[in-house]
Amino acid sequence: MDLEHKAIARLQEAAKLSEFYYQKPLLLTYSGGKDSEVCLELCRRARVSFEVMHSLTTADAPETVYHVKNVFHQLELEGIKCEILHPRYKGKQTSMWALIPQKLMPPTRIARYCCQVLKEGSGKKRCMVLGVRRAESQNRSDAGVAELQGHTKANKIVFDFDNGDERIIVPCQMKAKIKIHPIIDWTERDVWDFLKDAKVEVNPCYAMGFHRVGCVGCPMADKLRWRQFQQWPKFENLYRHAFARMLEERKARGKPSQWKTADDVFRWWMDDKNLDGQLDIFGNEIGGTDDGA
Numbered sequence: 001m002d003l004e005h006k007a008i009a010r011l012q013e014a015a016k017l018s019e020f021y022y023q024k025p026l027l028l029t030y031s032g033g034k035d036s037e038v039c040l041e042l043c044r045r046a047r048v049s050f051e052v053m054h055s056l057t058t059a060d061a062p063e064t065v066y067h068v069k070n071v072f073h074q075l076e077l078e079g080i081k082c083e084i085l086h087p088r089y090k091g092k093q094t095s096m097w098a099l100i101p102q103k104l105m106p107p108t109r110i111a112r113y114c115c116q117v118l119k120e121g122s123g124k125k126r127c128m129v130l131g132v133r134r135a136e137s138q139n140r141s142d143a144g145v146a147e148l149q150g151h152t153k154a155n156k157i158v159f160d161f162d163n164g165d166e167r168i169i170v171p172c173q174m175k176a177k178i179k180i181h182p183i184i185d186w187t188e189r190d191v192w193d194f195l196k197d198a199k200v201e202v203n204p205c206y207a208m209g210f211h212r213v214g215c216v217g218c219p220m221a222d223k224l225r226w227r228q229f230q231q232w233p234k235f236e237n238l239y240r241h242a243f244a245r246m247l248e249e250r251k252a253r254g255k256p257s258q259w260k261t262a263d264d265v266f267r268w269w270m271d272d273k274n275l276d277g278q279l280d281i282f283g284n285e286i287g288g289t290d291d292g293a
């Protein structure tokens with residue numbers, strides 16, 4: 001079976017589970033990126049019943065926000081229910097800029113609290129569809145077609161969905177949040193070939209030369225962040241202001257700080273390594289002042 005038909009078969013099977021156990025259609029999380037674009041087109045081709053949800057991260061590029069709006073407008077014309085989720089933290093509406101002072105540290109590769117709050121809090125008691133692919137990163141290399149999320153990575157359960165793993169029935173009966181990854185085994189090439197063949201209009205950020213379209217300044221984007229801040233300088237200001245408020249908050253709470261100014265935080269965060277005796281977030285000294293770039 002080719003990749004497209006395999007992905008469609010997964011969606012059709014997942015849709016049956018969703019309707020039978022959850023009495024609801026599949027819920028597709030749409031980020032505005034290429035992988036969720038593929039999943040959206042596959043859901044249409046699979047002719048399954050589905051709804052679409054987008055989590056507003058508040059740090060997405062304006063082009064991404066407009067693209068999502070346009071796609072949702074089209075989907076609503078097709079009669080597909082769409083929802084934009086505004087992030088909440090401790091019962092209140094929040095944003096990346098409010099979260100940083102509250103968390104007392106910038107988001108980093110190992111402390112991605114922003115994803116937990118801004119993106120992952122949705123879809124409780126639903127059978128979700130996500131555009132996760134193993135080839136995307138080392139972190140995702142062990143992801144399965146269907147997963148039951150645990151409190152930690154170690155206690156998540158991966159189901160052998162393609163071979164009818166019956167263990168999935170119990171969490172479905174309990175309406176637990178199940179994640180379905182129909183394009184888990186696709187490469188980046190497969191994704192672009194599919195989108196080209198399907199003539200899907202993708203997020204304009206790709207045509208601007210960005211190979212990923214997550215939040216502007218996402219710590220996972222590494223050096224690409226410099227280009228992002230050149231392209232969207234207002235976001236650099238937003239981070240700097242948030243870092244300044246974070247330092248004030250640390251001071252107010254009597255927390256010692258390795259940074260004196262928002263500029264120090266920004267350089268540490270961008271891994272400039274310009275600070276003498278720089279410490280990581282757990283207080284360990286980072287070796288040397290050489291520029292590892």
Ligand code: SF4
Pocket residue numbers: 057059107112114115116118119214215217218219220
């Ligand atoms: S900045 Fe990166 S880690 Fe944080 S919410 Fe955005 S995508 Fe997730």
